Amino acid sequence: MAELRAVVLRPDLERLGRYDNLYVRQRLRNGFTPAHTWLIEVDGAFAGCVALRPEKDILWLEHFYLDPGLQGRGIGTAVLTRLLERCDSDGTTVRLNVLRGSSARRLYERHGFTVETEDEVDVFMVRGPAPT
Secondary structure, eight states: OHHHHHHHHHHHHHHTTOOOTTHHHHHHHHHOOGGGEEEEEETTEEEEEEEEEEETTEEEEEEEEEOGGGTTSSHHHHHHHHHHHHHHHHTOEEEEEEETTOTHHHHHHHTTOEEEEEOSSEEEEEEOOOOO
């Protein structure tokens, strides 16, 4: 998972002048909680991961990485849709941060996330539960 994170984030982190070969992997290791993480498999092989970390009355969507060779096939959309359906049924607000300029931001916006704040590196987004 740490290696996939490095591969997926490298173009955006380099564009932002923030790529560090060691830190990009270590950051996942530092924040990894197996109990809140799911592996994504395609045809029986590891394809990615995603985590929903609880914090008070919200969930943080984190570590959502999909193998670049599988992106653009609707897999990320399917995974995110399923996770958000679960959050909606629980009435839970979801927060996340995405790197500025990342194409992933469009995926999140299509799923109802809106910008709360942003800085020179990150865009912080939120999505309240959809009405049932």
